[in-house]
Amino acid sequence: MPRYRVKYSKEGPARYSSHLDMVRAFDRSTRRAGLPVAFSEGFNPHPKFSFASPLPVGIGGGDEYMDMELTRAIAPEELAERLEANMQEGYRVIAVKEIPQGSPALMSLISRAAYRATAPLPLDYAQAELSSAVQNILNFKEIMVTREIKGRRKEIDIRPGLFSLTGRIKEHILEINMELLIGSSGNVRPTEILWEMSRSGGIPLLPEDFRVQRTALYANGPSGPVSLWEV
Template identity: 35%
Template sequence: MIKLRVKFSKKGRTCFISHLDLLRTFERSLRRANIPIAFSQGFNPHPKISFGSVLPVGLESEAEYVDFVLSEEYDSLRFKEILNQFLPTGLSVVAVEQVTPDAPSLMEEINLAVYRLIIDFELPVSKSELISDLEKFLAQEKIIITKKTKKGEKEINIRPLIKHLKLVATEQSTEKEWILTLAVYMGSKGSVRLDQLLVELNKFLPKIEYAKFLRTGLYIEKNNEIYCPLNKQLVKE
């Protein structure tokens, strides 16, 4: 058996596919592509497919990760080419790498998510004003949100989960449209709901007319360094 680690994008209409349906889509595409996926043992065998993170429905991503265990040797480049022929439009394999069978799971390792946030304001906003507002937002010791649990509602401080929130200078930015980059921790440290974060951010910014998140990366932060899940190469912030 071999394990292939796959980076894929999820855009367009496929962003509305739930996590369970995404799993079924990959299962169906693997079967149609005649790729020898391995199955678990027991009374209810299931294909050995494990994702790195659950992407919220409605959110597009340029960088999701999934591990496939195959029952026999299979060339990584061929895997990418063949599987892409059977995936629906909007879902695309970007890169494939073989990893050792005992490699830690993606769910165990991935602990940092990066997003691009495009904001349209109702009125023009200067760069200096926006930077000042972001600094005030991040200067808070606590950013409290309410999370629903099985035992009821619970207040959580999400400020420690925000690694950075920065303004991106691009030619597309106007005084009404600005692009930000957001990095938040995830996994055992907790998680941040983007809609709740936007509500809190909006308390410090001028009135927002439109906002859209795009996940641009999932990473492994270890010993104050950031690595790519696919090749474990060091990533510059």
């Protein structure tokens, strides 16, 4: 059966929907669009969708991916047009392409994600202070966080999963950009980096003061990270 990769965004009110809500939204949209979606077999058949990585509730995504299988081939441009016309508010289909059968699952490809966090600029806070705060975090040999794993609290060093961190002030907005580990080998959450910047980095803001957007998902390529779209 033909398989397609859908590149989409999840913004606005859709940011507050759960992963399960999003799966249902795509199911409704494909039904309204009359797309010949393939379903699994068994007592509880479900559409053959697979998503790259669930977004936490409240975090938007501008470069998200899902794969779907159809029972018959449709031109990618037509699929994108029909699906986009029937998506609910907050979701936008950016592009669709056909991928070979047997291609690796999206979740097995992901190695890192880029995030942008923005917040109103604190009074009298300058670029020099922000640059110093960012460098302070980058100089850390370790960043310990507490995770609950199988009912037990465990200390984890997330510093190896912080690949890049920058900050800038644009008019009255403070912006933090970061690339973090994500996928089968582990995950670093953007809120954990923002908390560390608040706690010991010198930024007078809390994680909840920021609006966070996932801006890109990457796979490991022969010469470095590449967009999932290029895989």
